[in-house]
Amino acid sequence: xxxxxxxxxxxxxxxxxxxxxxxxxxxxxxxxxxxxxxxxxxxxxxxxxxxxxxxxxxxxxxxxxxxxxxxxxxxxxxxxxxxxxxxxxxxxxxxxxx
Numbered sequence: 001x002x003x004x005x006x007x008x009x010x011x012x013x014x015x016x017x018x019x020x021x022x023x024x025x026x027x028x029x030x031x032x033x034x035x036x037x038x039x040x041x042x043x044x045x046x047x048x049x050x051x052x053x054x055x056x057x058x059x060x061x062x063x064x065x066x067x068x069x070x071x072x073x074x075x076x077x078x079x080x081x082x083x084x085x086x087x088x089x090x091x092x093x094x095x096x097x098x
Contacts, residue, residue: 056083
């Protein structure tokens, strides 16, 4: 078997697999519509405010509720010791009223 034939067969199989994965995701998405609706109702009923993004530090769990100095609570020049601190930016400064 030539290398080009092997490459074409392998590429075709990969494309077919990707198409099956997309099809599976669409089917599962349609099936999970009722579950998503129930989850929305649960969130509305329990009045859940924010999504917990990370579990390491309080300022990465709820960035909307963190103050600007929380990452440096130990020392103003201390280095970030949680890996998620490099992924989450500090909260924006509140705007002054005109």
